[in-house]
Amino acid sequence: MGFRTKQVHAGVEPDPVTGAILTPIHQSTTFVQDSVDEYMGKGYSYSRGGNPTVRALEVKLAALEEGVDATAYSSGMAATVAVFLGLLQAGDRVVIADVVYGGTYRFADQFLSKFGVEVTFADATDLGAFAGAITDETRLVFTESPANPTLKVTDLAAVSEITHARGALHVTDNTFLTPYYQRPFELGADIVIHSTTKYLDGHNATLGGAVVVNDEDLQERIAFARISAGLVMSPMVAWLTLQGVKTLSERMDRQSASAIAIAEYLAGHEKVDYVSYPGLPSHPAHELSKRQASGFGAMVGFELSGGIESGKKLMDAVELWSLAENLGAVESLITHPVTMTHASVPAEERLKAGITDGLVRLSVGLEDVDDLIAALDEALQRI
Ligand SMILES: Cc1ncc(COP(=O)(O)O)c(C=O)c1O
Numbered sequence: 001m002g003f004r005t006k007q008v009h010a011g012v013e014p015d016p017v018t019g020a021i022l023t024p025i026h027q028s029t030t031f032v033q034d035s036v037d038e039y040m041g042k043g044y045s046y047s048r049g050g051n052p053t054v055r056a057l058e059v060k061l062a063a064l065e066e067g068v069d070a071t072a073y074s075s076g077m078a079a080t081v082a083v084f085l086g087l088l089q090a091g092d093r094v095v096i097a098d099v100v101y102g103g104t105y106r107f108a109d110q111f112l113s114k115f116g117v118e119v120t121f122a123d124a125t126d127l128g129a130f131a132g133a134i135t136d137e138t139r140l141v142f143t144e145s146p147a148n149p150t151l152k153v154t155d156l157a158a159v160s161e162i163t164h165a166r167g168a169l170h171v172t173d174n175t176f177l178t179p180y181y182q183r184p185f186e187l188g189a190d191i192v193i194h195s196t197t198k199y200l201d202g203h204n205a206t207l208g209g210a211v212v213v214n215d216e217d218l219q220e221r222i223a224f225a226r227i228s229a230g231l232v233m234s235p236m237v238a239w240l241t242l243q244g245v246k247t248l249s250e251r252m253d254r255q256s257a258s259a260i261a262i263a264e265y266l267a268g269h270e271k272v273d274y275v276s277y278p279g280l281p282s283h284p285a286h287e288l289s290k291r292q293a294s295g296f297g298a299m300v301g302f303e304l305s306g307g308i309e310s311g312k313k314l315m316d317a318v319e320l321w322s323l324a325e326n327l328g329a330v331e332s333l334i335t336h337p338v339t340m341t342h343a344s345v346p347a348e349e350r351l352k353a354g355i356t357d358g359l360v361r362l363s364v365g366l367e368d369v370d371d372l373i374a375a376l377d378e379a380l381q382r383i
Contacts, residue, residue: 004249007245011055022242024052031046054238057196057241060245064179065192071219073211079193082231085229086225089116090115092140093117093137094142095140096121097130098353099150101341104142105342118137140169141169142172146177146297150355156170160188173195178248180249195209198326201328203244203329254366256296256298264280271304271310274302276300303356310383311336313382321375323335327363336361338357
């Protein structure tokens with residue numbers, strides 16, 4: 001079955017009681033059991049352990065990633081935390097790419113060490129150095145590609161190989177490209193994380209997360225962490241996300257086509273110092289991106305030649321682009337990573353990883369691309 005067919009139909013059957021074409025919102029804490037001996041006979045007991053509306057989304061996401069199973073969470077961060085809780089113990093080591101979402105960095109840096117897990121951040125694009133950071137005590141290797149916010153691209157197949165050579169698991173955050181453009185399991189990854197808040201919902205309406213796995217045992221361990229810690233997605237969020245996912249491919253294609261046009265426009269502008277977009281031949285991993293993904297996505301990073309001061313003026317002045325955190329939705333957003341999404345990464349680490357003070361991040365939405373470029377052009381003239 002093709003991706004578009006699966007994004008509409010996977011996980012969803014007409015409701016057996018009423019025939020409703022959309023999965024009902026099973027807004028219920030508990031599920032009545034037929035008898036003590038038939039406990040969980042219908043598959044559900046208490047919504048912290050599982051809920052039919054949430055389950056429909058999990059089945060859909062597992063089908064789209066071509067994984068074995070999935071679990072859904074209250075946020076992308078809850079999904080990442082469930083993987084750590086489910087799979088790590090004191091004495092383990094984790095290697096994390098030096099550029100990842102700021103919240104992932106913060107949790108690893110400030111919480112994992114409290115539980116006796118040692119964390120190393122390393123540049124996943126320097127495969128020799130990255131391999132050197134992985135030891136026999138390493139349980140998990142965590143990547144994000146393209147990475148938030150610099151759009152650095154990691155060779156996921158190569159990282160899977162060096163990770164498996166040490167007997168560790170490769171976890172990758174596929175939020176930026178989604179399974180429509182990138183299938184990490186085909187590149188050897190073991191666990192795929194999503195902030196469903198972004199492209200999967202696509203409408204700035206919810207906070208949610210998902211973990212997709214390629215193995216039943218991993219599913220069991222991670223689901224056990226979820227029920228134990230209560231990191232669950234609500235039925236209403238699952239229902240909204242189920243509707244959002246149905247148009248994922250169409251949104252991704254349109255938003256990415258606009259992103260290419262915007263990246264090209266910015267790259268040719270005299271006030272722009274550099275543009276980071278994997279779809280531009282000037283991106284260091286342009287060829288790798290073409291090999292490991294079927295699209296470049298709709299996130300663009302750039303810096304103005306006037307640095308941070310000009311960047312701030314642009315973000316304050318530009319019309320149509322909302323100054324806000326989040327990404328992946330139909331509304332175009334403009335973000336300053338250093339004060340917003342990556343404020344929790346220490347300045348020294350940020351600079352080492354190329355997250356400069358002047359970096360501006362765009363999440364290209366679904367508006368007319370001519371209007372988006374005209375708004376940037378008008379603001380650039382004014383600053
Ligand atoms: C790549 C990536 N992963 C994970 C997250 C965390 O997701 P959430 O905000 O849903 O917790 C984000 C949030 O911006 C993100 O950009």
